[in-house]
Amino acid sequence: xxxxxxxxxxxxxxxxxxxxxxxxxxxxxxxxxxxxxxxxxxxxxxxxxxxxxxxxxxxxxxxxxxxxxxxxxxxxxxxxxxxxxxxxxxxxxxxxxxxxxxxxxxxxxxxxxxxxxxxxxxxxxxxxxxxxxxxxxxxxxxxxxxxxxxxxxxxxxxxxxxxxxxxxxxxxxxxxxxxxxxxxxxxxxxxxxxxxxxxxxxxxxxxxxxxxxxxxxxxxxxxxxxxxxxxxxxxxxxxxxxxxxxxxxxxxxxxxxxxxxxxxxxxxxxxxxxxxxxxxxxxxxxxxxxxxxxxxxxxxxxxxxxxxxxxxxxxxxxxxxxxxxxxxxxxxxxxxxxxxxxxxxxxxxxxxxxxxxxxxxxxxxxxxxxxxxxxxxxxxxxxxxxxxxxxxxxxxxxxxxxxxxxxxxxxxxxxxxxxxxxxxxxxxxxxxxxxxxxxxxxxxxxxxxxxxxxxxxxxxxxxxxxxxxxxxxxxxxxxxxxxxxxxxxxxxxxxxxxxxxxxxxxxxxxxxxxxxxxxxxxxxxxxxxxxxxxxxxxxxxxxxxxxxxxxxxxxxxxxxxxxxxxxxxxxxxxxxxxxxxxxxxxxxxxxxxxxxxxxxxxxxxxxxxxxxxxxxxxxxxxxxxxxxxxxxxxxxxxxxxxxxxxxxxxxxxxxxxxxxxxxxxxxxxxxxxxxxxxxxxxxxxxxxxxxxxxxxxxxxxxxxxxxxxxxxxxxxxxxxxxxxxxxxxxxxxxxxxxxxxxxxxxxxxxxxxxxxxxxxxxxxxxxxxxxxxxxxxxxxxxxxxxxxxxxxxxxxxxxxxxxxxxxxxxxxxxxxxxxxxxxxxxxxxxxxxxxxxxxxxxxxxxxxxxxxxxxxxxxxxxxxxxxxxxxxxxxxxxxxxxxxxxxxxxxx
Numbered sequence: 001x002x003x004x005x006x007x008x009x010x011x012x013x014x015x016x017x018x019x020x021x022x023x024x025x026x027x028x029x030x031x032x033x034x035x036x037x038x039x040x041x042x043x044x045x046x047x048x049x050x051x052x053x054x055x056x057x058x059x060x061x062x063x064x065x066x067x068x069x070x071x072x073x074x075x076x077x078x079x080x081x082x083x084x085x086x087x088x089x090x091x092x093x094x095x096x097x098x099x100x101x102x103x104x105x106x107x108x109x110x111x112x113x114x115x116x117x118x119x120x121x122x123x124x125x126x127x128x129x130x131x132x133x134x135x136x137x138x139x140x141x142x143x144x145x146x147x148x149x150x151x152x153x154x155x156x157x158x159x160x161x162x163x164x165x166x167x168x169x170x171x172x173x174x175x176x177x178x179x180x181x182x183x184x185x186x187x188x189x190x191x192x193x194x195x196x197x198x199x200x201x202x203x204x205x206x207x208x209x210x211x212x213x214x215x216x217x218x219x220x221x222x223x224x225x226x227x228x229x230x231x232x233x234x235x236x237x238x239x240x241x242x243x244x245x246x247x248x249x250x251x252x253x254x255x256x257x258x259x260x261x262x263x264x265x266x267x268x269x270x271x272x273x274x275x276x277x278x279x280x281x282x283x284x285x286x287x288x289x290x291x292x293x294x295x296x297x298x299x300x301x302x303x304x305x306x307x308x309x310x311x312x313x314x315x316x317x318x319x320x321x322x323x324x325x326x327x328x329x330x331x332x333x334x335x336x337x338x339x340x341x342x343x344x345x346x347x348x349x350x351x352x353x354x355x356x357x358x359x360x361x362x363x364x365x366x367x368x369x370x371x372x373x374x375x376x377x378x379x380x381x382x383x384x385x386x387x388x389x390x391x392x393x394x395x396x397x398x399x400x401x402x403x404x405x406x407x408x409x410x411x412x413x414x415x416x417x418x419x420x421x422x423x424x425x426x427x428x429x430x431x432x433x434x435x436x437x438x439x440x441x442x443x444x445x446x447x448x449x450x451x452x453x454x455x456x457x458x459x460x461x462x463x464x465x466x467x468x469x470x471x472x473x474x475x476x477x478x479x480x481x482x483x484x485x486x487x488x489x490x491x492x493x494x495x496x497x498x499x500x501x502x503x504x505x506x507x508x509x510x511x512x513x514x515x516x517x518x519x520x521x522x523x524x525x526x527x528x529x530x531x532x533x534x535x536x537x538x539x540x541x542x543x544x545x546x547x548x549x550x551x552x553x554x555x556x557x558x559x560x561x562x563x564x565x566x567x568x569x570x571x572x573x574x575x576x577x578x579x580x581x582x583x584x585x586x587x588x589x590x591x592x593x594x595x596x597x598x599x600x601x602x603x604x605x606x607x608x609x610x611x612x613x614x615x616x617x618x619x620x621x622x623x624x625x626x627x628x629x630x631x632x633x634x635x636x637x638x639x640x641x642x643x644x645x646x647x648x649x650x651x652x653x654x655x656x657x658x659x660x661x662x663x664x665x666x667x668x669x670x671x672x673x674x675x676x677x678x679x680x681x682x683x684x685x686x687x688x689x690x691x692x693x694x695x696x697x698x699x700x701x702x703x704x705x706x707x708x709x710x711x712x713x714x715x716x717x718x719x720x721x722x723x724x725x726x727x728x729x730x731x732x733x734x735x736x737x738x739x740x741x742x743x744x745x746x747x748x749x750x751x752x753x754x755x756x757x758x759x760x761x762x763x764x765x766x767x768x769x770x771x772x773x774x775x776x777x778x779x780x781x782x783x784x785x786x787x788x789x790x791x792x793x794x795x796x797x798x799x800x801x802x803x804x805x806x807x808x809x810x811x812x813x814x815x816x817x818x819x820x821x822x823x824x825x826x827x828x829x830x831x832x833x834x835x836x837x838x839x840x841x842x843x844x845x846x847x848x849x850x851x852x853x854x855x856x857x858x859x860x861x862x863x864x865x866x867x868x869x870x871x872x873x874x875x876x877x878x879x880x881x882x883x884x885x886x887x888x889x890x891x892x
Contacts, residue, residue, distance in 0.1 A: 049086035056089055179288050193279045194231055195239040195249065217258055218326055221265055222319055225329065228272040229312050231279060237265065239276070246351040248344075249276035264326045271333055274340035278305065281347035291356045291409035292391035297364075300387035301343060311336055335376075342367075342377055346384065357392070357411025361446035361483075364388055368485065382485065389483040392446070393490075400456060400497040401478045403463025413445040414438055414457055438464070448483070452491055455498050458725060462501035465630050465724075466508060475500050502723035505630075509724065513631050516718065519731075521575040522635065525623055526643040527707050528650050530570050537564035538658065545617035549583055552617045557581040580624035587619040588648040589754055592744055618655055622648050633724065634731055642735040645744055646707075653699050656757050659764040660692040684767065684826045687833065691760045694837060697862045698753070705858050706741040710734050741855050749856075752840045759836055763829045837863070 011023045050067060054060040070078050088094055184191055212220070224234025228251065233239055236254040251269050253262050282301055285294040315332065318324045346367060350360055364385040371377035395412045398404045405416045417437050438461050445453050467473045477496045482489065509515045524530040540560045544552060558581055565576045584591070622644045627635040714734035721727050743749040841860055848857045864870060 049082050052086055053082070053089060181287055193283065194276050195228075195233060217261055221257065221261055222324065222326065222329065225265060225268055225272075225326075226312060226316050226319065228269065229275060229315075230309070231272075231275060237269070239272075245280075246277075246348060248348075249273045261326065264330070268326070268330060268333065271337050271340055274337075274344035275308070277344040277347050278340065281351055284351070289409070291360075291411045293357050293360045293388050293411055294350075296391050297350075297360065297384060297388040300384050301347075304339070304343065308336065308340065338376065339380060342371075342380055346381075357409070358413055358444035358446045358449075361385065361389060361392060361448075365446060365448050386483050393481045393483065396449075396456065396494075397478075397481055399460040400481075400494055400501075401463075401475045402473055403460045403465075403467050403501075405460070411444060413440055413449065413453055414460060415441050452494050455494060458723065459494070459498040459501045462498075462505040462724065465633065466501070466505055469508060469630055471504075471508065505724050506721070506727070509630060509634070509727070515631060515634060515727070516715075518575060518627070518631055518635060521573050521578075522625060522643060523711065524570060524573060525579055526625075526647040527711075528647070528654065528703060530568065530573075533564055533568040533570040534651075534654065536568050537561065538654065540564060542655075542658070545621055547617055549585075549615045549617055549620050552583060554581065554583065557583075557621075578626040580626060582622050582624040582644075583617065583620045584622055584644075585615075585620065587615055588645060588652070589750070591648075592645065592747075592750055618652065621651070634727060639731065639735060642739060646735075646738055646742060649742060649744060650699065650702060652757060653695055653702075656760050656764075657692065657695045657699065660688060660695060660760060663688050663764050663767045664692070683823065683830065687763065687826060687830050688767070691763065691833060694756070694863060695760065698859065701859050701862065702742045706855065707738055710737045710741070743856070748843055749840070752836060752843060755836045756833070756840060759829065759833045763833070766825060766829070 010026045014021055014023060014026070050064070054063050057063040067078075067082070088098065190196065221236065224237040227234045228237055228239070236257060238252050240250040240252055242249065249272070251272065253265055257265070278301060282298045282305070284290070285298045315324075315329065318328075346364065349355075349363055349367075353359070353363070355363055364381060368378060368381035368385050371381055392411065395405070395407055398406055399412070399414060405412060405414060407416075415438070417439060438457060440453055440457050442453075449456065463473050475497055477493075477500060479493050481493050484490070525533070528534050537560070540563060541557060544556060544560070561579060561581050565571065565573075565579065570576050625635065625640055625643075627640070711734070714730055717730045718727060721730065739745050743753055841864060844856045844860045848860065
C-alpha cells in the first residue's frame with residue numbers, strides 16, 4: 001500500500017473514532033511495524049493470533065469454522081484483520097473505548113427522530129411545501145415535462161434485468177461496456193448442463209429394488225450412475241437441492257438398494273459432484289461481466305469436459321456390451337476422478353472468493369505450485385493457468401510494447417484513470433498526469449508478476465508519453481510473453497521492454513526537448529542566478545510593485561519584464577519568452593503555512609478568502625513559467641510552485657537589501673555634519689549596517705551555500721539517471737533540500753526571518769520619513785560639503801543669509817525634541833532587531849545541537865563571526881530552563 005493511501009486511511013479512521021492522535025505518528029509506527037515483521041514469521045504470528053482469539057471467544061469452534069470459511073474464499077486482508085482483532089483483544093482500554101462508541105452509535109440508531117438526518121428531512125419537507133404553495137399555472141408545463149422525464153427514467157430502471165441494474169450501480173471506467181446476457185439457467189432450466197432439481201421435499205424414487213437380484217440391481221445402478229455422471233438424475237439416485245450456489249452437490253440413494261452396492265455407489269458419486277461443480281462454474285463464468293481471464297479458463301475447462309463426456313460415452317458403450325461391473329467402473333474412473341477433483345476444487349475456490357482477472361491467475365499459480373509432488377495434477381494446473389493467462393498476457397504485451405491499455409473488463413494490474421482526451425484537459429493536468437493517470441491496482445496483480453509490477457507500470461507510462469508526443473512506438477525486441485513455472489522467460493521480456501522505453505523517453509526529454517536547458521533557464525530567473533537581469537527588473541518594476549495589488553496593471557508588469565529580458569544578459573536565453581509575471585492572492589507566509597498546516601489543527605486558520613488579505617505587489621509578486629508537454633512532466637505545477645516559493649523568499653530579501661542600501665545613500669550627507677551633530681545619527685548608521693550585514697549574509701547563505709551546492713549535486717545526479725522516474729526523484733530532492741535549507745519548511749524559522757525582514761522594512765521607512773522631514777538641513781549640509789569655503793565667501797551668500805535667518809529659539813527646541821525622539825526610535829528598532837536576530841540564532845543553535853550536520857549552522861557562524869551575540873545567546877540559554885520551570889509551577 002502506498003504511503004499516501006495509508007495516510008488517507010489512517011486519517012479517516014482517526015476521524016471516525018474521534019481521536020486526537022496525529023496521523024503522521026500513526027503512519028510512522030505502522031511502517032516501522034511492517035518493516036520489522038518478516039514474511040517468514042507472518043504465518044506463525046497469524047496462527048498464534050487465531051489460537052489466542054479462539055481461547056477468548058465464547059464459541060471457539062464457530063470462530064475457527066468462520067476463519068476456515070473465509071480462508072477458503074481467499075478473502076483479502078484476512079491475516080492482517082486477524083492480527084488487528086488480536087491486538088484489540090489484548091488492549092483493555094481500546095476494547096472499552098470501542099464498546100463505548102458502539103453503544104453511542106446504537107443509541108443514535110434507536111432514536112432516529114433526533115438525528116440530524118431527520119431534522120434535515122423535516123426542514124426539507126417544509127421547504128417543499130412552501131414551494132408547492134408558490135406554484136402558479138405558468139409553472140405547470142415545465143413541471144409536467146419534468147415528471148414525464150422522471151417517469152421514463154424510473155420505468156427504464158424497472159424494466160432492466162437485475163444483473164444489469166447491479167452492473168450499472170457499480171463505479172465503472174467510462175470506457176467500460178459490458179453486454180448483459182439473459183439468465184437462461186433460470187428462464188429455461190432444461191438448457192442447463194447441470195442437474196435439474198425442481199422437487200421440494202423428499203426425493204422421489206422408482207419402484208423399490210428389494211425383490212430384484214443383486215446382479216440385476218448392479219446393472220440398474222450402473223445405468224443411474226452413468227446418467228448422473230452426465231448431469232441427469234436416475235431412477236434410484238436423485239440429486240439433492242443445493243445448500244448454496246457454490247456448495248458441493250449431494251445425492252440420495254434409494255433405501256431399497258443392496259447395502260454393499262450402495263456403499264460402492266457412494267464412492268463413485270463424488271465424480272458426479274465434481275461434474276456438477278465444474279459445469280456450474282463454466283455456465284456462470286462464461287458471462288461477459290466475469291472477464292476475459294475467466295472466459296479463457298472456462299474455455300479450457302470446456303475442452304477438458306469434452307474429453308470427460310467422451311470418456312463417459314465409452315463407459316456406456318462398455319456397459320452396453322455387457323460384463324461391466326461397478327468394480328470395473330471404479331477402476332476406470334480413477335484418473336478421471338483425480339482430474340475432476342482438481343477442476344472442482346479450482347472452480348469452488350474461484351467462485352467462493354469472487355475472483356476475477358489477476359486474482360484468478362494468482363489462485364491458479366498457487367495451485368500449480370502446490371502440486372509439486374504430483375506430476376499429473378501439476379501438468380493439469382499448468383495447462384489451465386497457461387490458457388487463462390493468454391488474454392491477460394495479450395493486454396500486458398500491448399501495454400509494455402505499445403503503451404496502450406485494452407482492458408474492457410477491468411482485470412489488468414494497471415488502471416487508466418483518464419476520462420477524456422488529453423487535448424481537452426486543462427493546462428495543469430500534466431502536474432498530476434504522471435502519478436495519477438496510470439495507477440497500480442494491487443488486488444489485480446498476479447502473484448508471479450508482483451516483483452515486476454512497478455516495472456510494468458513505468459514501461460507503459462514511458463511508451464504512452466512517447467506516443468502522445470507524436471513519435472512512433474515500436475519495440476525492436478517485442479516477443480510473445482507466455483506464462484511458465486519459471487519466471488525467467490517473461491521477466492526477461494518485460495525488462496527488455498522497460499529498458500527500451502526508458503532509454504527512448506529519456507533521450508526524447510534530454511535531447512529533443514532540452515530538459516537541462518529548461519532547468520538552467522528556470523534557475524536563472526527563479527533562483528536569481530542571472531544577476532543583471534534581476535537588478536534591471538527591480539529597478540524598472542519597484543515603483544509599480546510598491547502599489548496595492550488592486551492598483552497594479554499586469555500588462556505593464558509584462559512589458560517591464562520583457563524590457564528587462566531584452567536589455568540584460570538574459571537576452572541570450574532561448575527560453576526567455578516562456579517567462580510570465582503572476583500576482584498571487586496570498587503572501588509567502590500564508591502560502592507556506594497553509595501547506596505546512598495540512599492535516600493539523602491549524603488548517604482551518606488558513607482557509608480565509610483571499611479578499612481579506614491586503615497585499616502589496618512586492619508581497620504577492622512571483623514569476624510564472626510556461627512549460628509544454630512532455631517537459632511539463634518534470635516542470636509540473638508542484639515543481640513550479642516550489643520554485644515560486646524560493647523565488648518569493650529571495651526576491652523579498654533582495655528588496656529589503658535595496659531599501660537598506662537606499663538608506664545608506666541617504667545617510668551619506670551626514671558625513672559633512674559637525675561631530676556633535678553626527679553623533680546623533682551614529683546609532684542609526686550602526687543599526688543600518690548590522691541590518692544590511694544580516695540580510696546580505698542570509699542571501700549569501702541561501703544562494704551560495706544552499707542553492708548552488710544542491711544544484712551541482714542535482715546536475716551530477718541527473719547525468720547518471722537511466723529513466724524518467726529517477727529524473728523526477730532527483731528534481732524533487734533538489735527542490736525539497738532547497739526549501740528545507742532556506743528555512744521555508746520550518747514554521748518557527750520562517751516566522752522569525754519574516755519578523756526580521758519586517759523590522760528592517762519599518763526601520764527603512766522611518767529613516768526615509770525622517771530624512772524627508774529634515775530635507776532642508778540635509779540640503780544645506782550637502783551644499784556646504786560640495787562647495788566648501790567658496791560657498792561661504794560667495795557674494796550671494798550674504799543674500800542667502802539675509803533671506804534665510806538662523807533658526808529661532810522655538811525652532812531649535814523643536815529640532816532638539818525631534819532629535820530626542822529620533823534617538824529613542826532608533827534605540828527601539830535596535831532592541832527589536834537584536835531580540836529577533838538573537839531568537840533566530842538561538843533556534844538555529846538548537847537545531848545544531850539536535851543535528852551536527854545541520855547546514856543552517858553556517859548562518860550562525862556568519863552572523864556571529866566575532867561572537868558579538870554570544871553573550872546574549874548564553875544568557876538566553878541560561879534563562880530558558882528557569883522560564884520553563886516557572887511555567888510548569890504555574891500550571892501545577
